[in-house]
Amino acid sequence: MRDGGAGGIITLQHLKAAPWKRRRFPVLKALEVIPVNGPAVCALGLGKSYNGKIFALHGLSLEVRAGEVFGYLGPNGAGKTTTVRLMTGLLRPSEGSCSVFGFSPVQKPGEVHRLCGVMTDGVRMYRQMTGMENLIFFGQIFGMREEDGKERAEDLLKRLDLWDVRDQKLSAYSTGMAQRLSLARSLMHRPKVLFLDEPTSGLDPESVQEVNSLIAGLARTEGVTVFLCTHQLRYAQDLCRRYGILEKGNLLACGALGDLARDAGLHAKASLRLKDGDAPSGFTRGTDGWWTTDILSEDEMPKLIRRAMEEGCSIYEAEIRKPTLEDVYFQYMALNGGEKP
Amino acid sequence: MKTFPQEEKAIVRKDFHELWDSRMSRTTVLLVPLVLAVALPILFVVLINTVPASEINGADQMRKLLPEEARGYSLRQSMLYMVTNLIFPVLYLMIPLMASSVAAASSFAGERERGTLETLLLAPLGVRRIFHAKTLGCVLLSAVVTGISFLAFAVVVSVGDILLGMPFFLNWNWLVLIFFLAPAVTVFGVMFMVLVSARSKSYIESVQTSGYLVLPLVLLLIGQMAGIFRLGPLFLLLAAAVVWVADALLWVFAGRSFLKI
Numbered sequence: 001m002r003d004g005g006a007g008g009i010i011t012l013q014h015l016k017a018a019p020w021k022r023r024r025f026p027v028l029k030a031l032e033v034i035p036v037n038g039p040a041v042c043a044l045g046l047g048k049s050y051n052g053k054i055f056a057l058h059g060l061s062l063e064v065r066a067g068e069v070f071g072y073l074g075p076n077g078a079g080k081t082t083t084v085r086l087m088t089g090l091l092r093p094s095e096g097s098c099s100v101f102g103f104s105p106v107q108k109p110g111e112v113h114r115l116c117g118v119m120t121d122g123v124r125m126y127r128q129m130t131g132m133e134n135l136i137f138f139g140q141i142f143g144m145r146e147e148d149g150k151e152r153a154e155d156l157l158k159r160l161d162l163w164d165v166r167d168q169k170l171s172a173y174s175t176g177m178a179q180r181l182s183l184a185r186s187l188m189h190r191p192k193v194l195f196l197d198e199p200t201s202g203l204d205p206e207s208v209q210e211v212n213s214l215i216a217g218l219a220r221t222e223g224v225t226v227f228l229c230t231h232q233l234r235y236a237q238d239l240c241r242r243y244g245i246l247e248k249g250n251l252l253a254c255g256a257l258g259d260l261a262r263d264a265g266l267h268a269k270a271s272l273r274l275k276d277g278d279a280p281s282g283f284t285r286g287t288d289g290w291w292t293t294d295i296l297s298e299d300e301m302p303k304l305i306r307r308a309m310e311e312g313c314s315i316y317e318a319e320i321r322k323p324t325l326e327d328v329y330f331q332y333m334a335l336n337g338g339e340k341p
Numbered sequence: 342m343k344t345f346p347q348e349e350k351a352i353v354r355k356d357f358h359e360l361w362d363s364r365m366s367r368t369t370v371l372l373v374p375l376v377l378a379v380a381l382p383i384l385f386v387v388l389i390n391t392v393p394a395s396e397i398n399g400a401d402q403m404r405k406l407l408p409e410e411a412r413g414y415s416l417r418q419s420m421l422y423m424v425t426n427l428i429f430p431v432l433y434l435m436i437p438l439m440a441s442s443v444a445a446a447s448s449f450a451g452e453r454e455r456g457t458l459e460t461l462l463l464a465p466l467g468v469r470r471i472f473h474a475k476t477l478g479c480v481l482l483s484a485v486v487t488g489i490s491f492l493a494f495a496v497v498v499s500v501g502d503i504l505l506g507m508p509f510f511l512n513w514n515w516l517v518l519i520f521f522l523a524p525a526v527t528v529f530g531v532m533f534m535v536l537v538s539a540r541s542k543s544y545i546e547s548v549q550t551s552g553y554l555v556l557p558l559v560l561l562l563i564g565q566m567a568g569i570f571r572l573g574p575l576f577l578l579l580a581a582a583v584v585w586v587a588d589a590l591l592w593v594f595a596g597r598s599f600l601k602i
Contacts, residue, residue, distance in 0.1 A: 090463070109465075109467065110466070110467050111465070113463050114465040116463070118463050122456060122459050123456075123460045123463065124455065124459075124460055125457065125460060126355070126455075127455070128358070129355075129358070137351055140347055140348060140351035141466060142464055143466075145347070146347075
């Protein structure tokens, strides 16, 4: 078996499993042949047209590193779900290619499915079965023995606050419960890559927080790579390390927040809250009453504060406001004449 | 190597539960055999034993349809022979046909309609194995229903035979029907429905389309009753061979249509 050097592909839990117990971890079968140095998810000129004329996705090239939480952002109809369906082998690409840990979903769908957990709106569960029955069933079709599936299902149901409704039929679940159960299903076989399409839509704020902390925990402690499609930019900023911004099937930008902000021409701002009537030179007053000016680096801040004080301004508060993901997203959308997410 | 791994078993079990949970599917799978293999035979046996011979219209015409072996039978015996060997073989074939069609409609069209097929396809066992598991589940269910129906039918008709002092009804016709034609019809129903399910929008639409499958059986019944032909073991064996060939062809097309998902 290979070592887990690259991005913590193999967790301690997996390594501790004796060979005769490894069937409890179906993902191990695929892990034994994972190319450890490659990216977790890779797309090269990937595209899909449903009618041969209009492309729902066009020329997508990106890499997601192992163990990374990647935010895939874009308005409805931008091509996010199409991307997930292509990467998980539910659709065949019209152009280009993609891979998950080096496995092509077209040529090796079984290996890709063994490694991936997928949660999208189109991927539903059985309404006449209880939450527990659903999870055990999906565990079984991923090669887990019934008792192991039950153990795993119990753990996930507790972690996702569904334990009390485990014996209720899915048809009796609220939207939020069904959404969390779907997340539990996608985690049943301990996937190494999670494709999540709006995992927190329809959830109350408490559930959103629980789901987000679960996702962050999976990436941090188990080295799970997360490909997160979302509209919720605030949560995405908390969770993700890098982002891809998609619009009308085209990837507008891809990278860390700082790089995206710089490329979009957005800078950090030095912001001061002053006594009424004070007006420092070089600053402009915002609608919130704060005085701001663009800065290229944090080193400029002390200088600006000093200058304001020399000009006789009384400073109540001072802070550096970095561009948020929302700022960056809307900047890219504005530059491309796009829509709101 | 396991012949039927647990992944496939889980799919078959799940499909059975789904079918059982749907009132329409459950009713069809239970009601059709109950009517055709139990209620109707009981009705015929009771009528033949109770209705006065003078009130049976066209009995002489019908007796002309009987083969040599049944020429010496009394009027009531002839009627039971005719019902058992001319009418019920055709009606009986509707059981595997309906059971397999409804099971396949629930398993394939129903899964698609409920949006759960995609979830299944995300499992590592592959489209081909999913197709095989689902197909096998439908065939298995239909085989069990058909087998139980035959046993129930045999009990009812045997009682009729005893009441009228006739020999046991089972003959070459029935043997060919049970062991060759009914299994072929079962597979045909499943394969036809897989193809239909790929095009239909819902479970209901698929089940409605399965109505076309009954037409050849109706023609068989009419042809026999009109004296155009008579179902013999050779005829049934030939029919079974034709249906098996059709099954093989449909298997290829149905498999392809499912793999294209």
